[in-house]
Amino acid sequence: MKLAVTTALAAATLAVSLPAAAQFQKPEDAVKYRQSALSLMGTHFSRLGAMANGRVPFDAKVAQDNAALVETLSKLPWAGFTPDTEKLRTKAKADVWKDGAKFKQAQDNMMSEVAKLNTVAKTGNLDQIKAAFGNAAGSCKACHDAFRE
C-alpha cells in the first residue's frame, strides 16, 4: 500500500506541475471541467424541478440536499471558460469572451438565484420553493439564450 500511495501521489503531482495560475493543463481539460459542473448542476436542479412541478412527491430533505448541492456547484463552471477554450468547438457562443461583463452578470444572477433557492429550501415551504425554483430556472435560461448555441 505504501508503494500504491506513492504512485498515486506521483500521478497527482504530474497532473498539477503547473504555475499556480494555470488551473488546467490543456484547454480541453477546462471544457471538460465546466461541462461536468454544469451537467451535475443540471441533474440536481432537475430533481428540485420535479418536486416544484409536482411530478414527484415533495420531500423536504431531498429538496434541501439538492438545493445545497446546486448552490455549491453553481460556483464552479466559470473557471473553465478560459480564453484558450474559445477556439474549441463547444456550445459556448463567442459572446462569452467578447462580452465578458455581460457573461459575468449572467453568472452572478444565476448564483444569486440558486443561493436564494437554497435558503428557501431550508424552510421546507413548497410554495416558496416553487417560486424560487422558477426564478432560478429563468436565470439559467437567460444565460443559455445569450451564451449557448
Added chain:
Amino acid sequence: MKLAVTTALAAATLAVSLPAAAQFQKPEDAVKYRQSALSLMGTHFSRLGAMANGRVPFDAKVAQDNAALVETLSKLPWAGFTPDTEKLRTKAKADVWKDGAKFKQAQDNMMSEVAKLNTVAKTGNLDQIKAAFGNAAGSCKACHDAFRE
C-alpha cells in the same frame, strides 16, 4: 420573462417525468453523471495534491475550499453505477456489479478518507494535510485498481 420561466419549468419537468426511484432517464445519463462527478472530484483533489507535494505554495484557504468540495463530490458518483449501465462501454469493470459489496466497501473507504482530509484541511496544518492526502489518494487508487480498466 414569465414565458421564459414557464418554458424552463416545462423543460425541467420533461427531464424528470419519471418514477421517483428512477434518477436517470437513460443509462447514458447515469454514466455521464458519475463521470462528471469523478472528474470534478479529481480536479479538486489534484489541487490539494499540488500543495501536498509542494508544487504550488500552500494556501490554507485554497486547501480548505478544495477539501470541502472533494468531500461533497465524493458522495455523488455511486448513484450513477446503475445496473443498466453495465452493458455500456466504459472503464468500469464487471466487478462493479458482480462484487457490489466490495465496491461499496471501496466507496466507503474513499469517502471516509476524504472526510478525514476535509477535517484536517480545516486545521491548516500542512503536515497533517500531506498525510491525509496520501491516505485519500491511496483509497482512490485502490478502487481504481480493483474496479477500473
